[in-house]
Amino acid sequence: MRTLREIPLLREALDEFRQRGQRIALVPTMGNLHEGHLALVAEARRRGDVVVATIFVNPLQFGANEDLDAYPRTLADDQAKLEAAGADLLFAPETTAVYPRGLAAQTRVCVPEVSEGLCGGDRPGHFDGVATIVTMLFNLVQPDVACFGEKDYQQLAVIRRMVNDLHLPVEIVGVPIVRAEDGLALSSRNGYLDAAQRDAAPSLYHTLCTLRDALEAGDEVAPALDDGLARLREAGFTPDYLELRDADLGAVTATTRDAVLLAAARLGPTRLIDNLSLTLPR
Ligand SMILES: Nc1ncnc2c1ncn2[C@@H]1O[C@H](COP(=O)(O)OP(=O)(O)OP(=O)(O)O)[C@@H](O)[C@H]1O
Ligand SMILES: CC(C)(CO)[C@@H](O)C(=O)[O-]
Numbered sequence: 001m002r003t004l005r006e007i008p009l010l011r012e013a014l015d016e017f018r019q020r021g022q023r024i025a026l027v028p029t030m031g032n033l034h035e036g037h038l039a040l041v042a043e044a045r046r047r048g049d050v051v052v053a054t055i056f057v058n059p060l061q062f063g064a065n066e067d068l069d070a071y072p073r074t075l076a077d078d079q080a081k082l083e084a085a086g087a088d089l090l091f092a093p094e095t096t097a098v099y100p101r102g103l104a105a106q107t108r109v110c111v112p113e114v115s116e117g118l119c120g121g122d123r124p125g126h127f128d129g130v131a132t133i134v135t136m137l138f139n140l141v142q143p144d145v146a147c148f149g150e151k152d153y154q155q156l157a158v159i160r161r162m163v164n165d166l167h168l169p170v171e172i173v174g175v176p177i178v179r180a181e182d183g184l185a186l187s188s189r190n191g192y193l194d195a196a197q198r199d200a201a202p203s204l205y206h207t208l209c210t211l212r213d214a215l216e217a218g219d220e221v222a223p224a225l226d227d228g229l230a231r232l233r234e235a236g237f238t239p240d241y242l243e244l245r246d247a248d249l250g251a252v253t254a255t256t257r258d259a260v261l262l263a264a265a266r267l268g269p270t271r272l273i274d275n276l277s278l279t280l281p282r
C-alpha cells in the first residue's frame, strides 16, 4: 500500500488505476483506525477493484471548543492496519494541501434540512465542514463507490442527500455499526474514556435497545424517550439529544414504520453517538 500526501501524486496514482479500467472504492476517515473503519475497508474491497483510504482530521468540521488538537493522530499504526486490511492506497494530506487559502476563504457545501437538529444542532457548521471535505475528496479521487459507517447516521444522510442533489456520480454505501462485545459502538473517541467511564459507556446502546423494544411493543413515544433520558442520566451521561425519527430523519408520523432512535450523550468531556433502527407497529 502506498501512502501519498500530495494532491498531484494522488492524481497520478489514480490515473494508473483508471487506465487499467479499475473500479475505485473510497473509504474516508479521520484516522486512529479500529475495526469499524476496517469493516468499511472490507466492504470497499467487495465493491471495488482498488481501495483508496483517506486520513484527514478536517478542521472545517470542528467547532472552536472541540477536540481538533486532541484528536488522536496515529499514522504509522493506521498504515499497518490498512495494509493488513488490503487497502491499495492511502491519501493522508497536510491541512495546507487541502486548504491552501485557509479555512475562512474556503468555499463551502451546505446541505439544508438534513444537517439541522441532532448533531447539527449541537455542532453548528459541522455538517457544512463534512459536506465540503467529502465533496473535495470525491473530486480528488473520483471514486465509483464510497463507504461510510451507519454509526454517523446523520452524516450518512447528509452525504446521500448531497450526492443526490448535486448529481454526483458516486454510489454511497452504508456499513452497519461495529460494536465492542459489551455493545459500545467502536469510535476513536472511546479512547478518551477513563476506566469508570468505559464501564458506563455501553449503557448508551443498552438504553437504545430497551427503548426499541418498548416502541416496537407499542409504547407511547414521548414517555418512552423520557424514560430513556432518565436511564442515560442514571448511568452518568449528560444527554445532548435522544430522538425518534423516520429512517430518512424526517418527523415520525402515524404512518411511519421504519424509524431510527438517535442519541448523543456526554460522559465527562467525551461525546458519544449511537443509533438503532426499529419498526414501529401499525
Ligand atoms: N463502529 C463503527 N462501525 C461502523 N463504521 C464506523 C464505526 N466508527 C466509525 N465508523 C465510520 O468510519 C468512518 C470514519 O469515521 P471516523 O474516522 O470519524 O471514526 P470514528 O471512530 O467515528 O471517530 P469519532 O470518534 O471521531 O467519531 C465514518 O464513515 C464512520 O461512520
Ligand atoms: C467523513 C469524514 C472522514 C469527513 O471528514 C468524517 O466526518 C468521518 O470520519 O466520519
Ligand code: BAL
Pocket (backbone or CB within 6 Å): 030, 061, 152, 155
Ligand atoms: N465521526 C464524525 C466526525 C466528527 O465527529 O467530527
